[in-house]
Amino acid sequence: MSDETVERSRVLEIRLHGRGGQGGVTCAKLIAALHSRLGRSVQSFGDYAGERSGAPIRAYTRVGDGAIENRNKVYRPDHLIVLDPTLLGPDALAGLADGGTLLVNTPEPAEVLAARFPRVRVAAVDASAIARRHGIGTRSVVIVNTTIAGAYVRAFGLPFEALEETYRAFGYSKNLAAAREAFEAVRESGPVDTSASPPSPPPPAPPKVIPLVEHSDGKSPGLKTGSWRSQTPRYARHLAPCSAACPAGNDVEGFVQALARDGERAAAAVLARTSPLPSVCGRVCPAPCMAGCNRKEKDGAVNVRGLERWIADHAPAVEVEIASCASPRRFAVVGGGPAGLAAAWALARAGHRVTIFEAERALGGVLRTGIPVYRLPRAPLDREIDRLLALGVEVRCGRRLERSDVAAIAREHDATILATGLACARSLDVAGAHLDGVEQGLAFLRRVNLESGARIGGHVVVLGGGNTALDCARSALRSGASEVTVVYRRSRGEMPAIVEEVEQAEHEGVRFAFLRAPVGFEGDGRVRAVSLAEVDLGPPDGSGRRRPVVSERRSALACDAVLLALGQSDDLSLLPDGWSLRQGRLYDGDDPLPAFAAGDLSTGEGTVAHAIGDGRRAALRALAALGPGAEEPRRDRADRVDAARLGRDASAREERNPLGVPPKTVRPEAIRADHFASSPPDGERLVEAAIRRREFGEVSRGLPSAREAQRCYACGDCTRCDTCLVYCPDGVIHRTETGYEIDLSYCKGCGICVTECPRSGMEMSA
Numbered sequence: 001m002s003d004e005t006v007e008r009s010r011v012l013e014i015r016l017h018g019r020g021g022q023g024g025v026t027c028a029k030l031i032a033a034l035h036s037r038l039g040r041s042v043q044s045f046g047d048y049a050g051e052r053s054g055a056p057i058r059a060y061t062r063v064g065d066g067a068i069e070n071r072n073k074v075y076r077p078d079h080l081i082v083l084d085p086t087l088l089g090p091d092a093l094a095g096l097a098d099g100g101t102l103l104v105n106t107p108e109p110a111e112v113l114a115a116r117f118p119r120v121r122v123a124a125v126d127a128s129a130i131a132r133r134h135g136i137g138t139r140s141v142v143i144v145n146t147t148i149a150g151a152y153v154r155a156f157g158l159p160f161e162a163l164e165e166t167y168r169a170f171g172y173s174k175n176l177a178a179a180r181e182a183f184e185a186v187r188e189s190g191p192v193d194t195s196a197s198p199p200s201p202p203p204p205a206p207p208k209v210i211p212l213v214e215h216s217d218g219k220s221p222g223l224k225t226g227s228w229r230s231q232t233p234r235y236a237r238h239l240a241p242c243s244a245a246c247p248a249g250n251d252v253e254g255f256v257q258a259l260a261r262d263g264e265r266a267a268a269a270v271l272a273r274t275s276p277l278p279s280v281c282g283r284v285c286p287a288p289c290m291a292g293c294n295r296k297e298k299d300g301a302v303n304v305r306g307l308e309r310w311i312a313d314h315a316p317a318v319e320v321e322i323a324s325c326a327s328p329r330r331f332a333v334v335g336g337g338p339a340g341l342a343a344a345w346a347l348a349r350a351g352h353r354v355t356i357f358e359a360e361r362a363l364g365g366v367l368r369t370g371i372p373v374y375r376l377p378r379a380p381l382d383r384e385i386d387r388l389l390a391l392g393v394e395v396r397c398g399r400r401l402e403r404s405d406v407a408a409i410a411r412e413h414d415a416t417i418l419a420t421g422l423a424c425a426r427s428l429d430v431a432g433a434h435l436d437g438v439e440q441g442l443a444f445l446r447r448v449n450l451e452s453g454a455r456i457g458g459h460v461v462v463l464g465g466g467n468t469a470l471d472c473a474r475s476a477l478r479s480g481a482s483e484v485t486v487v488y489r490r491s492r493g494e495m496p497a498i499v500e501e502v503e504q505a506e507h508e509g510v511r512f513a514f515l516r517a518p519v520g521f522e523g524d525g526r527v528r529a530v531s532l533a534e535v536d537l538g539p540p541d542g543s544g545r546r547r548p549v550v551s552e553r554r555s556a557l558a559c560d561a562v563l564l565a566l567g568q569s570d571d572l573s574l575l576p577d578g579w580s581l582r583q584g585r586l587y588d589g590d591d592p593l594p595a596f597a598a599g600d601l602s603t604g605e606g607t608v609a610h611a612i613g614d615g616r617r618a619a620l621r622a623l624a625a626l627g628p629g630a631e632e633p634r635r636d637r638a639d640r641v642d643a644a645r646l647g648r649d650a651s652a653r654e655e656r657n658p659l660g661v662p663p664k665t666v667r668p669e670a671i672r673a674d675h676f677a678s679s680p681p682d683g684e685r686l687v688e689a690a691i692r693r694r695e696f697g698e699v700s701r702g703l704p705s706a707r708e709a710q711r712c713y714a715c716g717d718c719t720r721c722d723t724c725l726v727y728c729p730d731g732v733i734h735r736t737e738t739g740y741e742i743d744l745s746y747c748k749g750c751g752i753c754v755t756e757c758p759r760s761g762m763e764m765s766a
Helices: 023-036 110-116 127-133 145-155 162-172 173-185 241-245 252-262 264-272 277-284 304-314 338-349 378-389 405-413 441-450 467-478 498-510 608-624 639-646 651-656 707-710 723-729 754-755
Strands: 012-019 041-047 057-064 078-081 101-105 123-124 187-189 232-235 329-334 351-357 394-397 415-418 438-440 459-463 482-486 513-514 516-525 527-540 546-558 561-564 579-582 583-589 592-597 732-736 741-743 762-765
Touching: 012 023, 023 041, 023 057, 023 145, 023 162, 101 145, 110 123, 110 187, 123 145, 127 145, 127 173, 145 162, 145 173, 162 173, 162 415, 187 467, 232 741, 252 264, 252 304, 252 707, 264 277, 264 304, 277 304, 277 378, 277 608, 304 378, 329 338, 329 405, 329 561, 338 351, 338 608, 338 754, 405 415, 438 441, 438 527, 441 467, 459 467, 467 498, 467 561, 482 516, 516 546, 516 608, 527 561, 579 592, 579 723, 583 741, 592 608, 723 732, 754 762
Parallel strands: 012 078, 078 101, 101 123, 329 351, 329 415, 351 394, 415 592, 438 561, 459 482, 459 561, 482 513
Antiparallel strands: 012 057, 041 057, 123 187, 232 762, 516 527, 527 546, 579 583, 583 592, 732 741
């Protein structure tokens, strides 16, 4: 039967069945190339990926005169090509209409096959024997694709010369002799007379081509894989890089996905497991989660910080669960800053009695005294503190403790957590350091934040490159300074301050002098200039940044005031005699005490997010030290993400990986970014620079909506996107109420589902 007998307006559909190693997909493509050379439109593709030799595969070819728009698999073929006769059966013959053609690689005569399949036209050739004689492949794995293509040309009345041209184009000329032998050896048998027998049942209608997200099921291949499958796919939750990078230990991917799927209250419930201060972090966190976001490589990181603020501002009244504790203990928390608040939050949620001791008149620590209100308005801070107090936490404010007080508090409570921060501001031991007008930046910020109408005038020089330096500079502008210059000893790219804060300061008129180090102050009673030395950058130091090398090249920068923002160090003067701090725990001599340091006092990291994370972990350490009776808080997913990230929790590692190793973090190369449409991030809305530099109103108005959550890849997590189901060549993946189920009786371990998973939510296991 010539291909010319097919209606020219109809697309010819061919399906090929074979096994891995026989070259079936290449055969389908050769047939497509042959028809293309004859002037037809073609399409060809296969079901395969990391196939094991011998695994069943399918390939498909379509031929037509016009554009071929059908992108589905071939379910109702006009012709079948079977490279392995053991595959002949209902599954292989499915959809082949009466009168269609079946070409089989088999030593059986065509007449024998025709008796088995009476309603189709049969062509048979022993392509394996021919290919073996011509040395194509090995004796154990014979490659029959280029051989049986010769039989195809004869069976369908196509010119052998066209096949010769195709092989020359593909570099297969050495296989032409085998193709010619198959061309001569193929035998055919037409359909037998079936007028007296009942008609064949109509082939099933092909499935409708539907969007990716609407697929729900596939057809099983009907061939059990048995013991030859060497690997199996499984669904696995890997650690998203945003969660791995979060110093507070938040389940970042979890709360962003909860916001995308279920709204603000669901997302707030996820955040509440680890952080009492989401509104604060959503405003002042340096957001290392965004620096690690895999979406950054495509079109910009997800604005996680803005989403955290959105959640906190739109779901402020979320109910917080308090665990039932059979034997509640008494805890003292010394310091009401972010670390102390986080420790109290974790302990109160676990059902224990907590008292916070704070030297200031109100809780908040550096959040209240050090961060300007244009970055952190007091309303959201007070709201989150009130939510903490609603858990039953007691507060004793307005009295600065002495050593004896700390010792007494420790005796009166089951455990104590010291969260006093970095209380000693660093100074400069240079000439003129004690001139009037040279002031610690934190002292200036305290005046600005706690004293109404604090003023500073003239040209203000700020020394430092961190967030405190930027807060001082921008607050000075708002407090009357005519000019502000930030002097930093390294380059702009090495500043530890939040990048957005640097940009906003620049827009407001703050100037920067980089690669300059202060070496003295000039003035007669009051500072009138800063003596600056030019800095050369040497090799990297312990921080990974290039070490500043101060030169002898000097200049003077005239000024009216200087604010020092050179960092802080811990103050251990509160520790009673005989006490010492070792790796976050307090000791009396060599005896460990039920007392722990938290936040900057323990880690020295210096950010609100780090303080929150270590405050909660200090609470967990204290509970563990008190033994089982303290009833450690219920460990939910967020707690386990944080513990596994730090490698400190065996149960967390065991749950996420049976081998007991920390979970792998999903890297950018593991994401199929082509599965996601481009969508640039939403920026936060800012008050115009000319307006904001004159007032202390909040600079950022936040995100315009929660749309940004939809951009999250959900790295390492299954979102039921159906990609695995759609790409499975054998239809062995099925939807369930909770996700997906893989029928391992039929799975051949090809790994297509794992390879195609857009977000690395699957893995292959032995």
